[in-house]
Amino acid sequence: MLTVEEALDQILSHVRPLGTELVELTAALGRVLAEPVVSRRELPPWPNSSMDGYAVRADDTRAGGVELVVVGRIIAGSLPARTLRTGEAMRIFTGAPLPAGADAVVPQEDVTADGERVAIPRPVARGAFVRPAGEDVRAGDVVVETGETISAAEVGLLAALGHARVRVHRRPRVAVLSTGNELADLGTEPGPGQIPNTNTYSLMAQALEAGAEPVSLGVVPDRLEAIVERVRWAAWADVLVSSAGVSVGELDLVREALVKCGAVLHLWKVAMRPGKPITFGSLESRPVFGLPGNPVSAMVTFELFVRPALRKMAGCRGIDRPRVWARALEAISNPGGRRGYLRVTLARDGTEYGARLTGDQGSGILRSMVRADGLAVVAPDTIVPAGDRVEVIILRALEPRTLGR
Ligand code: AMP
Numbered sequence: 001m002l003t004v005e006e007a008l009d010q011i012l013s014h015v016r017p018l019g020t021e022l023v024e025l026t027a028a029l030g031r032v033l034a035e036p037v038v039s040r041r042e043l044p045p046w047p048n049s050s051m052d053g054y055a056v057r058a059d060d061t062r063a064g065g066v067e068l069v070v071v072g073r074i075i076a077g078s079l080p081a082r083t084l085r086t087g088e089a090m091r092i093f094t095g096a097p098l099p100a101g102a103d104a105v106v107p108q109e110d111v112t113a114d115g116e117r118v119a120i121p122r123p124v125a126r127g128a129f130v131r132p133a134g135e136d137v138r139a140g141d142v143v144v145e146t147g148e149t150i151s152a153a154e155v156g157l158l159a160a161l162g163h164a165r166v167r168v169h170r171r172p173r174v175a176v177l178s179t180g181n182e183l184a185d186l187g188t189e190p191g192p193g194q195i196p197n198t199n200t201y202s203l204m205a206q207a208l209e210a211g212a213e214p215v216s217l218g219v220v221p222d223r224l225e226a227i228v229e230r231v232r233w234a235a236w237a238d239v240l241v242s243s244a245g246v247s248v249g250e251l252d253l254v255r256e257a258l259v260k261c262g263a264v265l266h267l268w269k270v271a272m273r274p275g276k277p278i279t280f281g282s283l284e285s286r287p288v289f290g291l292p293g294n295p296v297s298a299m300v301t302f303e304l305f306v307r308p309a310l311r312k313m314a315g316c317r318g319i320d321r322p323r324v325w326a327r328a329l330e331a332i333s334n335p336g337g338r339r340g341y342l343r344v345t346l347a348r349d350g351t352e353y354g355a356r357l358t359g360d361q362g363s364g365i366l367r368s369m370v371r372a373d374g375l376a377v378v379a380p381d382t383i384v385p386a387g388d389r390v391e392v393i394i395l396r397a398l399e400p401r402t403l404g405r
């Protein structure tokens with residue numbers, strides 16, 4: 001059996017970043033940059049005032065208690081009429097360009113003025129209330145790196161630099177298939193012996209969260225030809241993710257179906273719990289995943305294997321979830337010979353995190369996934385005693401309650 005790391009290495013070695021496209025800046029939030037953003041301009045473009053007041057030459061104020069002649073007025077959006085000479089000041093407003101010759105601004109609340117003259121009681125330091133050209137960004141600066149995900153601040157910076165469109169990686173299109181005779185899809189009442197299809201929806205949501213574009217292939221029964229036909233439908237997809245039917249039962253036909261479609265299977269069993277039977281292969285160079293059927297196993301294997309693959313395809317620099325070391329607030333036990341990924345809540349415990357199991361860790365218990373802030377990684381046949389530290393993969397942005405507020 002492969003370790004999780006070996007399996008992930010194999011998977012990633014078969015996965016390449018997708019091509020790129022240009023998108024409008026207003027649609028760029030959450031997309032991954034496909035080229036670095038190099039500034040062609042200075043921000044701000046010229047020295048300007050950070051206050052409403054008077055532009056002066058600092059040297060003129062050195063004596064304290066000086067009076068200067070007001071020779072002009074500069075509002076934001078206009079240019080100074082001329083250079084400022086010794087003994088002069090210009091009325092200036094926030095964001096307006098500093099006139100040549102001036103090197104400081106005195107806020108209006110610090111002076112007395114009658115329109116023609118301005119009295120400045122105290123000396124002014126050179127550079128006071130002046131925002132120098134290029135203090136934010138210099139021409140030639142790399143302001144955002146390739147592979148970064150565009151957030152609100154990047155959108156603002158890109159706008160400031162004049163980028164109406166940005167080049168981003170294409171989002172992976174993920175076909176999501178659920179297999180099983182027992183499945184009733186959403187919208188139909190489960191008949192006798194049937195259970196509601198869960199995995200299509202959790203896996204599509206996980207794909208969306210990972211920055212991909214999921215499409216459902218619906219539910220298909222445990223019949224070889226039916227699975228083969230449905231997999232062939234998905235020729236448009238960049239990735240296929242199916243769930244169930246990958247174990248050793250006689251109705252576990254997904255592997256055979258994938259091979260029949262022309263897939264080369266690279267791996268099957270991974271030493272982890274929940275999970276273990278997981279198939280990964282290449283179908284005409286496109287990655288295909290056969291995840292286990294139990295809803296928690298499907299989600300956890302998606303998290304550990306599909307998500308990193310999708311993020312690599314999406315061109316992301318950081319494909320891993322953050323991890324923290326947390327103190328076990330109760331004993332966390334992982335019996336059996338496979339590494340455990342146990343659902344835990346995280347709570348702020350003084351200066352560190354405390355981790356507590358979310359409840360029954362059965363691979364069908366979705367309730368305990370709902371409450372999970374993360375997955376505690378526990379070695380085979382190990383009990384982490386209360387008070388010891390355990391490594392936790394963080395699955396979601398932590399809530400204020402977690403942070404102790
Ligand atoms: P299998 O891998 O086919 O043996 O399925 C393992 C377990 O997961 C069985 O109890 C199935 O009923 C359940 N299961 C499989 N697919 C789904 C699904 N799409 N939604 C909810 N449960 C599922």
Ligand code: MG
Pocket residue numbers: 179180181222244245251293
């Ligand atoms: Mg089955």
